[in-house]
Amino acid sequence: MAQTPPIVAAHGIHKHFGTLHVLKGVDLMVAERELVFVIGPSGSGKSTLLRCLNRLEEPSSGSITVDGIDMLSRSTDINAARQRVGMVFQSFNLYPHMTALGNVALALRKVQGKSRAEAEARARAALDRVHLADRAGHFPGQLSGGQQQRVAIARAIALEPRVMLFDEPTSALDPELVGGVLAAMRELREDGMTMVVVSHEMGFAKAAADRVVFMADGLVVEQGPPAELFGAPRHERTRAFLGQIERH
Amino acid sequence: MTFDDFLLAFFSLEIVGQAWPILWTGLQQTLLLSAIVVPLGVGGGMLLALLSTVRHRLVRWPLMVWVDFFRAVPPLVLLIFVYAGLPFAGLEVSAIGAVAIGFFLNTGAYYGEILRAGIESVPAGQMEAARSTGLTRWQTMRYVVLPQAVRNVLPDLISNTLEVVKLTSIASVVALPELLFQARQAQSVTYNATPIVAAAVVYFLLLWPVVRLLSRLENRQLAGRR
Amino acid sequence: MTGLDRFLDSFFNLRVAVEYLPKIIDGFWLTILLAFCIILSGLAAGLALAVLRSLGIRPVNWLIIFVVDLFRALPPLVIIVLLYFGLPAAGLSISGFASAWLSLALVLMAFSEEIFWAGITAVPRGQWEAARSTGLTFAATLGHVVLPQAVRMVVPPLTNRTIAITKGTALASVVAVPEILGAAQAGVSFSFNPTPLTLGALAYVVLFFPVVILGRWIETRFAWKR
Ligand SMILES: Nc1ncnc2c1ncn2[C@@H]1O[C@H](COP(=O)(O)OP(=O)(O)OP(=O)(O)O)[C@@H](O)[C@H]1O
Numbered sequence: 001m002a003q004t005p006p007i008v009a010a011h012g013i014h015k016h017f018g019t020l021h022v023l024k025g026v027d028l029m030v031a032e033r034e035l036v037f038v039i040g041p042s043g044s045g046k047s048t049l050l051r052c053l054n055r056l057e058e059p060s061s062g063s064i065t066v067d068g069i070d071m072l073s074r075s076t077d078i079n080a081a082r083q084r085v086g087m088v089f090q091s092f093n094l095y096p097h098m099t100a101l102g103n104v105a106l107a108l109r110k111v112q113g114k115s116r117a118e119a120e121a122r123a124r125a126a127l128d129r130v131h132l133a134d135r136a137g138h139f140p141g142q143l144s145g146g147q148q149q150r151v152a153i154a155r156a157i158a159l160e161p162r163v164m165l166f167d168e169p170t171s172a173l174d175p176e177l178v179g180g181v182l183a184a185m186r187e188l189r190e191d192g193m194t195m196v197v198v199s200h201e202m203g204f205a206k207a208a209a210d211r212v213v214f215m216a217d218g219l220v221v222e223q224g225p226p227a228e229l230f231g232a233p234r235h236e237r238t239r240a241f242l243g244q245i246e247r248h
Numbered sequence: 249m250t251f252d253d254f255l256l257a258f259f260s261l262e263i264v265g266q267a268w269p270i271l272w273t274g275l276q277q278t279l280l281l282s283a284i285v286v287p288l289g290v291g292g293g294m295l296l297a298l299l300s301t302v303r304h305r306l307v308r309w310p311l312m313v314w315v316d317f318f319r320a321v322p323p324l325v326l327l328i329f330v331y332a333g334l335p336f337a338g339l340e341v342s343a344i345g346a347v348a349i350g351f352f353l354n355t356g357a358y359y360g361e362i363l364r365a366g367i368e369s370v371p372a373g374q375m376e377a378a379r380s381t382g383l384t385r386w387q388t389m390r391y392v393v394l395p396q397a398v399r400n401v402l403p404d405l406i407s408n409t410l411e412v413v414k415l416t417s418i419a420s421v422v423a424l425p426e427l428l429f430q431a432r433q434a435q436s437v438t439y440n441a442t443p444i445v446a447a448a449v450v451y452f453l454l455l456w457p458v459v460r461l462l463s464r465l466e467n468r469q470l471a472g473r474r
Numbered sequence: 475m476t477g478l479d480r481f482l483d484s485f486f487n488l489r490v491a492v493e494y495l496p497k498i499i500d501g502f503w504l505t506i507l508l509a510f511c512i513i514l515s516g517l518a519a520g521l522a523l524a525v526l527r528s529l530g531i532r533p534v535n536w537l538i539i540f541v542v543d544l545f546r547a548l549p550p551l552v553i554i555v556l557l558y559f560g561l562p563a564a565g566l567s568i569s570g571f572a573s574a575w576l577s578l579a580l581v582l583m584a585f586s587e588e589i590f591w592a593g594i595t596a597v598p599r600g601q602w603e604a605a606r607s608t609g610l611t612f613a614a615t616l617g618h619v620v621l622p623q624a625v626r627m628v629v630p631p632l633t634n635r636t637i638a639i640t641k642g643t644a645l646a647s648v649v650a651v652p653e654i655l656g657a658a659q660a661g662v663s664f665s666f667n668p669t670p671l672t673l674g675a676l677a678y679v680v681l682f683f684p685v686v687i688l689g690r691w692i693e694t695r696f697a698w699k700r
């Protein structure tokens with residue numbers, strides 16, 4: 001795995017919101033086909049880090065390359081680059097005025113310039129991958145939360161990204177709907193997708209992650225394979241955090 | 249036309265000085281007129297809104313037709329009808345009388361719609377809770393429902409009041425010497441557009457704070473409905 | 475003559491009605507033409523300003539806010555009069571129709587900009603982020619994702635405001651445009667009978683009553699899902 005160049009290489013990422021120093025020099029490397037799990041207390045900067053990776057947030061300093069493309073360079077076509085980085089949000093953010101199919105097809109048509117027919121064929125294929133082909137004509141309001149999140153996943157994978165970012169994809173879901181979304185993520189992983197996942201689903205992390213990254217106060221405190229990090233955390237902060245999680 | 253000519257025709261301080269006394273009386277009339285027609289409209293609207301709480305269809309339908317009729321007729325048409333039409337029926341009305349009648353009918357319908365929406369926005373449980381404590385229907389309205397109703401539609405009430413004050417300018421058409429009328433008088437005497445510009449500036453200075461306030465209230469309202 | 479006869483003879487005089495009906499009908503079409511011009515240009519300009527404002531260029535936004543405030547604060551009749559009687563002083567003469575069109579379009583532009591803008595800001599941030607994360611440009615996100623939602627949200631307030639401003643077409647009679655009210659007033663002064671005014675009022679009811687009802691329907695149809 002170490003031979004192939006990393007898909008995501010972020011170095012020395014700092015992010016300030018006004019006077020608030022949210023990321024204090026974060027490094028993150030993600031290899032091809034790797035599933036990296038990011039955990040950490042609320043406010044530690046997990047979401048901000050993810051959002052820097054596709055430049056929804058502009059880092060104050062540092063460097064980010066995705067699949068060899070310098071994401072922070074002025075000369076990079078950011079809209080083309082973002083197509084290589086799929087993102088799934090906690091609150092789904094489906095377009096409520098479009099059907100599931102319309103949601104998935106929009107960027108295929110407007111960014112990739114595909115014809116309507118081709119875009120819709122691709123969109124259908126993406127919906128099929130999350131087992132929602134039969135819901136293509138439904139509007140988000142007519143879908144359950146779990147189905148909406150799977151449509152959001154389809155919207156991202158339809159663009160054939162090199163890496164997928166998940167920001168607490170199951171946190172807004174009722175417990176009985178979490179399983180379907182995790183199953184879709186697992187299938188994605190089996191198909192070889194590179195993924196960075198911020199989530200509190202520790203069971204999923206233990207079962208599926210290659211590496212777990214623990215963040216606190218805008219820094220990566222420690223990282224390692226799930227068995228190691230969960231089984232024998234080296235840092236006091238990590239132990240405290242995991243202890244807190246287990247008590248819930 | 250040079251820039252100086254332009255200034256002279258639209259922004260002549262000398263003309264403003266000359267016209268100011270008569271513009272001032274116009275402004276006073278506009279304020280007086282507003283002080284008459286706003287309460288009249290609110291009163292009429294309150295009456296309509298209270299009537300609309302009567303669920304009987306013999307009240308509901310005529311009420312709805314009344315409101316929609318006076319919302320459909322432009323206020324200037326109503327004013328001219330009252331002012332120029334009624335004398336033919338042997339009813340002489342003064343300009344101010346015609347304005348009062350016209351505004352009562354027109355703005356009353358608008359205030360009525362707003363207040364009705366306000367009353368309907370108060371949950372039925374409020375009414376039931378109040379009645380269960382022994383308050384009469386009227387007391388419940390007066391002390392429980394209306395205060396909440398007015399609060400809920402306050403931005404709309406202010407917005408409508410702004411429109412009513414602006415609307416007083418149509419009284420100039422029936423020769424009531426309010427601000428616009430006086431400005432036009434001054435313009436025709438001085439052969440210069442400055443008095444009308446001055447009147448516009450006065451209106452703007454008078455109403456700008458209200459517009460600012462409204463735009464804040466409206467944004468907050470929409471933001472709350474995400 | 476009894477009172478009723480006299481009333482009928484004044485306000486519902488068949489002979490006068492037949493004589494002046496064609497003029498009123500001409501005025502009717504002119505009102506519709508004026509209304510369409512105002513609605514199309516006013517809403518287009520308002521939407522354009524709202525889109526421009528979403529680019530977030532500070533000085534431009536201040537200018538937009540000022541222009542919007544200006545035309546929300548000024549009475550439409552004042553703007554009409556200013557253009558019609560004022561512009562000739564600058565050597566530009568403008569027809570009554572054009573001055574009414576321009577004035578009311580500016581007013582509608584101001585109100586609709588404010589409404590469109592409120593709609594745009596009410597679309598959750600997540601919608602922008604989701605669209606941008608798939609590589610859509612700012613313009614594509616605005617056009618395909620944000621505006622469709624914003625416009626849908628603002629249909630009810632926009633409809634009501636558009637109706638209210640469009641009724642201002644009657645103000646054009648003040649600057650000698652023979653739209654419904656202008657034609658009716660001319661009829662009254664020729665015939666010494668107020669029946670043309672009755673016809674005029676009826677014409678407005680025919681024109682705007684369905685529109686007001688439509689507004690009511692849209693209000694319930696597009697009601698906010700709380
Ligand atoms: N747009 C913003 N403006 C100002 N401060 C922000 C902004 N976005 C995030 N922050 C702040 O940055 C810090 C890190 O936020 P972030 O959302 O990255 O945390 P997180 O680790 O994802 O937390 P959570 O688990 O609660 O989602 C928080 O203190 C937050 O308040």
Ligand SMILES: [Mg+2]
Pocket residue numbers: 046047048167168
């Ligand atoms: Mg977060």
